[in-house]
Amino acid sequence: xxxxxxxxxxxxxxxxxxxxxxxDLAADAAQAALQDAGIDSVESLIVANAxxxxxxxxxHLAPLVADFAGLRGVETFAVEAAEASGGAALRAGVMAVAxxxxxxxxxxxxxxxxxxxxxxxxxxxxxxLDADDxxxxxxxxxALAALLMRRYMVEYGVELAAFEGxxxxxxxxxxxxxxxxxxxxxxPGAFGKAPMIADPVSLFDGAPDADGAAAVIxxxxxxAGDLVPQPVRIxxxxxxxxxxxxxxxxDLLWLRAVERSTEQALQxxxxxxxxxxxxxxxxxxxxxxxxxxxxxGFAPRGEGWRLAQDGSIGLAGRxxxxxxxxxxxxxxxxxxxxxxxxxxxxLQLRGAGGANQVPNAQIAMIQSVGGLGSTAFxxxxxx
Amino acid sequence: xxETRRPAALPHERQAFAGTGEIVSFTTVREAPxxxxxxxxxxxxxxxxxxxxxxxxxxxDLEDLPAIGDRVEMVTRKLTTEGPRGMxxxxxxxxKPVT
Numbered sequence: 231x232x233x234x235x236x237x238x239x240x241x242x243x244x245x246x247x248x249x250x251x252x253x254d255l256a257a258d259a260a261q262a263a264l265q266d267a268g269i270d271s272v273e274s275l276i277v278a279n280a281x282x283x284x285x286x287x288x289x290h291l292a293p294l295v296a297d298f299a300g301l302r303g304v305e306t307f308a309v310e311a312a313e314a315s316g317g318a319a320l321r322a323g324v325m326a327v328a329x330x331x332x333x334x335x336x337x338x339x340x341x342x343x344x345x346x347x348x349x350x351x352x353x354x355x356x357x358x359l360d361a362d363d364x365x366x367x368x369x370x371x372x373a374l375a376a377l378l379m380r381r382y383m384v385e386y387g388v389e390l391a392a393f394e395g396x397x398x399x400x401x402x403x404x405x406x407x408x409x410x411x412x413x414x415x416x417x418p419g420a421f422g423k424a425p426m427i428a429d430p431v432s433l434f435d436g437a438p439d440a441d442g443a444a445a446v447i448x449x450x451x452x453x454a455g456d457l458v459p460q461p462v463r464i465x466x467x468x469x470x471x472x473x474x475x476x477x478x479x480x481d482l483l484w485l486r487a488v489e490r491s492t493e494q495a496l497q498x499x500x501x502x503x504x505x506x507x508x509x510x511x512x513x514x515x516x517x518x519x520x521x522x523x524x525x526x527g528f529a530p531r532g533e534g535w536r537l538a539q540d541g542s543i544g545l546a547g548r549x550x551x552x553x554x555x556x557x558x559x560x561x562x563x564x565x566x567x568x569x570x571x572x573x574x575x576x577l578q579l580r581g582a583g584g585a586n587q588v589p590n591a592q593i594a595m596i597q598s599v600g601g602l603g604s605t606a607f608x609x610x611x612x613x
Numbered sequence: 614x615x616e617t618r619r620p621a622a623l624p625h626e627r628q629a630f631a632g633t634g635e636i637v638s639f640t641t642v643r644e645a646p647x648x649x650x651x652x653x654x655x656x657x658x659x660x661x662x663x664x665x666x667x668x669x670x671x672x673x674d675l676e677d678l679p680a681i682g683d684r685v686e687m688v689t690r691k692l693t694t695e696g697p698r699g700m701x702x703x704x705x706x707x708x709k710p711v712t
Binding site for chain 2 (some may be wrong): 349350351352355356363364365366367368369370372373374375377378380381382426427429430431475476477478479482500
């Protein structure tokens with residue numbers, strides 16, 4: 231297997247792009263990434279998207295994106311894994327280049343959540359749950375996250391306020407990111423008073439669905455050095471799955487897919503947790519952030535929330551997370567989210583993070599989690 | 614080794630349940646999907662059946678919020694309606710035992 235590196239990145243602002251469609255957003259991000267890499271084409275285009283068919287009435291998205299991105303004729307297909315679609319596409323791209331099947335691959339995530347609003351979007355979004363055992367009961371992803379969160383609070387004796395640090399941190403970072411959807415700050419204490427979506431999950435807890443597109447260009451580490459001044463190497467990757475339905479888990483408060491994907495990625499990268507300078511995790515809900523930190527081995531079981539309370543996760547902390555606002559503040563363009571994570575990690579490792587720069591960032595971990603841990607893709611990136 | 618191969622019988626065999634169990638966790642859904650809006654707010658829960666299996670279901674016929682550990686029993690209820698002719702989808706919900 232050949233070593234793989236990222237040589238170009240592109241992203242659109244995350245938000246509600248009423249005037250732009252899937253094809254427009256995708257074309258913008260693709261062109262930005264090609265320009266960044268200084269090339270005009272790639273051999274393979276892998277598109278990450280979660281709700282094109284259900285929210286935007288558009289499946290068979292890959293050739294449409296290829297056409298509008300100026301890549302007509304390339305090998306292309308789409309990958310879907312709900313919130314982890316971006317991580318899945320990145321893994322597919324890495325495998326394509328590492329195996330020698332292609333020399334260059336463009337991994338592009340795109341979502342257009344605002345093509346539906348209100349209860350119609352809530353319903354469209356439930357297709358990523360277990361249709362027979364969850365969605366038919368009127369379950370939603372925030373409601374299932376709430377079931378996890380209440381159980382966590384009761385089993386570990388944790389108050390609601392313990393989770394506010396995740397949202398405060400995300401918005402503190404997102405406020406400085408021009409591409410973030412909600413750049414307001416959340417004041418301490420406001421978290422506990424926010425309107426409930428499904429208690430204890432509130433408006434200040436769950437990440438907002440959004441529109442956006444992000445892209446990265448992959449090639450071999452060997453070629454990368456000749457093409458761009460600052461290639462970022464992907465030095466390890468891991469992937470795993472767990473039950474789709476929450477109720478099928480043997481251990482409700484342990485994300486096994488996250489644990490396994492992290493272990494694989496660290497092992498393949500030959501990196502210890504202490505060497506990681508920042509983590510982009512999937513903070514769709516604060517409980518998912520806490521459980522991900524625990525399953526990834528950064529906090530003991532039942533204590534992931536502590537990292538959000540003691541300042542560890544801030545830009546200057548021991549383990550910065552959601553450094554450009556995470557899903558919570560940057561916004562959650564669902565299928566594109568995992569690719570945004572890769573773009574943001576590359577900015578950090580290039581030292582191009584601007585006001586969001588983590589000091590001396592050398593190694594980053596990005597973790598793309600589908601649903602509440604049903605799929606997980608973890609990658610380790612290095613300068 | 615990863616767990617890509619498992620004994621075929623494990624979780625997918627047919628089982629009969631008494632229809633009783635207890636609440637493991639619950640929430641009140643306020644942002645409901647289309648087709649469920651007229652029921653909102655409704656209580657969704659994880660219920661551990663007495664036979665050990667856990668399932669996701671609504672708790673119905675409630676006067677007050679339930680609590681974790683509450684005993685519940687299964688009842689058949691309308692879950693939603695589908696299509697322009699309003700075909701009713703029936704299924705299971707749970708309620709506090711009526712004795």
